Amino acid sequence: MLRLSWSTFRERWQLFIGAIVTVCLGVALVQSSLLILVTAATSGLVEAIALLAITLGVSTFLAVFIVSSTFAFTVAQRRRDLALLRLVGAGRGQVRRLLLSEALLLGVLGTASGVPLGLVAMDVQTSLLTSLGFVPPDFAARWRDWILGVSAGVGVGVALAGVLAASRRAGRVRPLDALRDTGEGARVMTGARWFFGLLFLAGTVALVTVSAFVGPEGAIPLTINAALTASVALSALSPLVVPLVGRLLGLLLRGSTLGTLAQANLRDGVRRSASTAAPLLVLVALLVGQTGVLASIDRASVHEQRRDLAGDLVVTSTGPGAAGLESVPGVAVAAERLRVPMTVTTRTVDDGEVETETEDFDAAVVDPAAYAQTYRRAPEAGSLADLRGDTVAVGSGRYPLGAELEAGIGGRTVTLRVAAVLPQTMGGGEEILLPPGLVPDPVASAATAETIVRVEPGADTSDVAEAIGARGLGEVSTLDEWITASASRQQDTSSGIMTVVLGLSGLYALIAVVNAVVIAAAERRREFAVARVSGLSRGQVVRMALVESWAVTAVGLLLGGVAAAGTLAGIAGATARISGVATVVVPWELLGLTVAGALLVVGGTNVWTTLAATRSRPVALVGAGE
Amino acid sequence: MTAPAATRWQQTAGRTPAAVELRGVSRHYGGKHAQVRALDDVSVAFAQGSWTAVMGPSGSGKSTLLHCAAGLERVSAGQVLLGEHDLTAADDAELTALRRSEIGFVFQSFNLIASLTAEQNVTLPLKLAGQRVSAKAVRQVLASVGLDERRRHRPRELSGGQQQRVAIARAMVTRPRVLFADEPTGALDSTSARQVLRLLREMVDGVGQTIVMVTHDPAAAASADSVMFLSDGRIVDHARAPSAAEVAERLARLEG
Ligand SMILES: Nc1ncnc2c1ncn2[C@@H]1O[C@H](COP(=O)(O)OP(=O)(O)OP(=O)(O)O)[C@@H](O)[C@H]1O
Ligand SMILES: [Mg+2]
Numbered sequence: 058m059l060r061l062s063w064s065t066f067r068e069r070w071q072l073f074i075g076a077i078v079t080v081c082l083g084v085a086l087v088q089s090s091l092l093i094l095v096t097a098a099t100s101g102l103v104e105a106i107a108l109l110a111i112t113l114g115v116s117t118f119l120a121v122f123i124v125s126s127t128f129a130f131t132v133a134q135r136r137r138d139l140a141l142l143r144l145v146g147a148g149r150g151q152v153r154r155l156l157l158s159e160a161l162l163l164g165v166l167g168t169a170s171g172v173p174l175g176l177v178a179m180d181v182q183t184s185l186l187t188s189l190g191f192v193p194p195d196f197a198a199r200w201r202d203w204i205l206g207v208s209a210g211v212g213v214g215v216a217l218a219g220v221l222a223a224s225r226r227a228g229r230v231r232p233l234d235a236l237r238d239t240g241e242g243a244r245v246m247t248g249a250r251w252f253f254g255l256l257f258l259a260g261t262v263a264l265v266t267v268s269a270f271v272g273p274e275g276a277i278p279l280t281i282n283a284a285l286t287a288s289v290a291l292s293a294l295s296p297l298v299v300p301l302v303g304r305l306l307g308l309l310l311r312g313s314t315l316g317t318l319a320q321a322n323l324r325d326g327v328r329r330s331a332s333t334a335a336p337l338l339v340l341v342a343l344l345v346g347q348t349g350v351l352a353s354i355d356r357a358s359v360h361e362q363r364r365d366l367a368g369d370l371v372v373t374s375t376g377p378g379a380a381g382l383e384s385v386p387g388v389a390v391a392a393e394r395l396r397v398p399m400t401v402t403t404r405t406v407d408d409g410e411v412e413t414e415t416e417d418f419d420a421a422v423v424d425p426a427a428y429a430q431t432y433r434r435a436p437e438a439g440s441l442a443d444l445r446g447d448t449v450a451v452g453s454g455r456y457p458l459g460a461e462l463e464a465g466i467g468g469r470t471v472t473l474r475v476a477a478v479l480p481q482t483m484g485g486g487e488e489i490l491l492p493p494g495l496v497p498d499p500v501a502s503a504a505t506a507e508t509i510v511r512v513e514p515g516a517d518t519s520d521v522a523e524a525i526g527a528r529g530l531g532e533v534s535t536l537d538e539w540i541t542a543s544a545s546r547q548q549d550t551s552s553g554i555m556t557v558v559l560g561l562s563g564l565y566a567l568i569a570v571v572n573a574v575v576i577a578a579a580e581r582r583r584e585f586a587v588a589r590v591s592g593l594s595r596g597q598v599v600r601m602a603l604v605e606s607w608a609v610t611a612v613g614l615l616l617g618g619v620a621a622a623g624t625l626a627g628i629a630g631a632t633a634r635i636s637g638v639a640t641v642v643v644p645w646e647l648l649g650l651t652v653a654g655a656l657l658v659v660g661g662t663n664v665w666t667t668l669a670a671t672r673s674r675p676v677a678l679v680g681a682g683e
Numbered sequence: 684m685t686a687p688a689a690t691r692w693q694q695t696a697g698r699t700p701a702a703v704e705l706r707g708v709s710r711h712y713g714g715k716h717a718q719v720r721a722l723d724d725v726s727v728a729f730a731q732g733s734w735t736a737v738m739g740p741s742g743s744g745k746s747t748l749l750h751c752a753a754g755l756e757r758v759s760a761g762q763v764l765l766g767e768h769d770l771t772a773a774d775d776a777e778l779t780a781l782r783r784s785e786i787g788f789v790f791q792s793f794n795l796i797a798s799l800t801a802e803q804n805v806t807l808p809l810k811l812a813g814q815r816v817s818a819k820a821v822r823q824v825l826a827s828v829g830l831d832e833r834r835r836h837r838p839r840e841l842s843g844g845q846q847q848r849v850a851i852a853r854a855m856v857t858r859p860r861v862l863f864a865d866e867p868t869g870a871l872d873s874t875s876a877r878q879v880l881r882l883l884r885e886m887v888d889g890v891g892q893t894i895v896m897v898t899h900d901p902a903a904a905a906s907a908d909s910v911m912f913l914s915d916g917r918i919v920d921h922a923r924a925p926s927a928a929e930v931a932e933r934l935a936r937l938e939g
Contacts, residue, residue, distance in 0.1 A: 061799070061807075068798035141794055144755075145853065146783035146811045149775060232782070233755045235794055 080167025
């Protein structure tokens with residue numbers, strides 16, 4: 058039987074190479090993300106772990122999604138050949154075994170090439186991480202032997218899983234379908250598609266709803282998950298949309314023969330169109346959705362800071378300087394935040410063993426009274442008035458009021474009681490507030506101080522700023538400038554996160570898009586030949602296929618856009634709840650680029666494959682009765 | 684006039700044991716509103732060792748008849764018997780087993796697997812059936828269709844007539860009880876068509892092969908032992924060993 062696969066391979070190499078490529082890249086991506094995560098976790102890079110875990114999650118999802126949909130697609134594309142096998146006596150089991158052993162072989166080949174490629178991917182990812190500052194420059198992910206098992210499991214397991222359902226369907230193909238030249242024979246909207254489509258749709262709705270009720274740290278992974286489930290749901294249901302887009306296309310190109318033909322082809326090739334649109338859908342959902350989510354959070358935190366901070370100027374200096382500022386004429390309040398690093402060690406007893414975990418914080422030493430005068434929101438619990446002596450105020454959701462924390466400040470260990478819990482914010486808020494007196498002097502005088510200054514009523518802000526500058530008390534900016542500057546730093550971090558999470562994964566999805574276009578065209582040589590003997594020129598065939606592929610691109614973009622919109626709806630809910638105003642940033646520029654890029658990439662690939670498929674003289678193919 | 688013609692046909696065919704028999708077979712397509720009766724209560728028996736041509740206007744149900752008789756298509760009503768097997772009651776596994784041993788197909792579009800050589804195409808049914816393939820036997824079958832020389836060629840390197848002969852060799856390699864052919868000469872020029880018809884005749888005369896063949900070509904029909912005519916899904920006429928001119932004349936009457 059595998060001899061048959063081998064000769065099929067020579068005939069339809071695009072399908073098999075396409076399948077191997079998806080496995081290879083998927084394995085490489087998952088392996089590299091996992092090795093980096095494990096290395097980061099064992100070397101205690103707690104900060105980076107969440108980001109790396111998200112990266113691993115997205116890579117794994119994409120690998121499973123793309124490999125299984127590509128494998129199912131290649132099986133669907135061979136429907137006629139498989140029907141022919143059935144006609145000459147192949148049983149259902151034989152067809153299934155053939156497909157499964159092929160999947161096994163392709164999975165093994167993909168894994169074998171994916172493992173070394175994974176090492177390259179690991180270098181690329183590591184240098185991304187170090188250059189963006191998420192891990193220290195000397196970070197080096199380590200190879201682990203067990204990863205081979207994981208990679209093989211991902212490559213072979215996912216390939217087999219992808220073919221499992223498709224092969225069962227292929228086994229049921231009717232021998233008579235071998236006699237039908239075109240058309241898909243089978244119903245595209247299978248029960249399984251309805252089931253998984255609706256199930257994942259419900260899951261998406263649940264995730265979007267929940268993401269409105271968690272803090273910004275929780276909202277990011279939740280909306281990513283929502284984008285992923287929405288992608289699964291919408292690509293399962295996409296066969297419902299393809300004919301609609303086809304009809305729209307027919308309306309747009311009314312009267313043109315090519316338009317009519319393209320519309321008919323869309324109607325006839327629903328399965329093919331849906332499979333081509335799938336990777337594009339995920340790419341758009343993740344890229345546009347997540348960029349929008351991060352930008353929305355950033356904007357909401359800017360809104361929030363503008364609303365909550367009461368001040369006119371911000372002075373940045375080294376070491377405590379509030380006293381000096383207060384003596385400047387026109388200054389009403391100078392609320393200093395002295396930034397010092399601090400650790401909190403927690404001990405949990407697990408099975409009789411004590412496990413300690415140390416978390417790093419960026420604490421701010423404040424004068425509670427002055428702080429309260431420049432920050433408009435009251436604590437969620439406790440009172441800032443109690444912030445004195447061995448106490449601490451913590452950000453929302455970290456530690457309960459009254460908890461005793463083992464804190465490390467400037468090399469000393471002290472036990473601090475939580476005196477207040479700060480209100481929940483979109484990200485601009487403080488992690489930890491300390492009262493004065495806990496930080497040793499040498500540490501304090503080396504720390505950076507940001508002091509929010511309120512000028513007296515009637516005093517001119519710029520005069521006060523000039524006076525502060527003249528006395529050399531630090532760098533002065535207006536509060537608004539300061540908020541904008543910190544927002545743009547935050548945006549850099551956000552785009553860094555996007556690059557790490559979606560850089561290689563996005564590339565993978567893009568390659569999968571190209572791959573799907575190539576696989577789709579591989580089966581159409583005969584169809585194109587028939588079109589040409591019916592009087593279409595080669596150029597017309599190419600244009601017809603191009604129009605059609607753009608319609609498919611539109612389906613992918615549209616559904617990806619819907620999925621992205623779903624995730625943005627989640628973040629709108631979260632920002633509304635936390636900051637009081639629903640804030641949604643639609644990344645129009647990126648959206649425009651994505652649309653243009655997708656049309657270009659899909660269109661370009663399509664023209665290339667159609668030209669290749671129409672290279673031979675049409676009679677040769679039509680006459681062959683293949 | 685249709686009913687007596689059908690009855691008469693059944694009687695004449697019923698003298699020798701039937702290889703395939705259709706009893707009151709109907710096949711409908713489509714939903715409630717636009718129903719097509721592709722076959723309408725057809726009863727016919729194809730005698731063992733006979734070569735029957737099926738003719739009729741386009742859309743009269745010829746292919747449907749063939750597909751139903753071969754167990755490729757479910758019937759809406761009636762029964763199809765292949766020797767002792769009831770095809771209408773068989774499940775997929777039984778039908779698969781029958782396709783391996785009892786039924787052979789040849790179609791207008793040759794339906795060879797493009798990636799396999801002529802020889803591999805021919806041996807495929809045996810391999811699928813898990814039988815040992817003797818190279819000698821395969822070469823013999825290929826030689827019998829005159830293609831021993833081209834056995835390593837792939838379909839696209841063969842002419843239409845040659846491809847059809849490969850398809851016949853593939854159908855015959857399992858020594859089926861019945862060979863079903865749907866317009867086997869439909870895509871061929873007259874020389875290749877004659878060659879194929881001669882091949883079929885040799886099989887009928889030589890090993891007593893039963894053949895049911897749909898055709899549009901009166902000359903092809905005239906090579907068969909008898910011809911039956913379909914119209915609107917019913918058997919309306921038949922002729923025993925007619926000349927091509929006679930066939931053409933009856934067909935013209937049906938179509939006119
Ligand atoms: N799968 C199908 N679905 C719906 N209608 C069908 C289907 N197959 C055949 N028909 C209809 O059944 C009727 C008989 O078709 P069939 O293919 O048997 O005709 P035929 O005699 O073989 O014609 P031709 O000589 O043109 O091949 C036709 O009206 C056809 O439209
Ligand atoms: Mg027909």
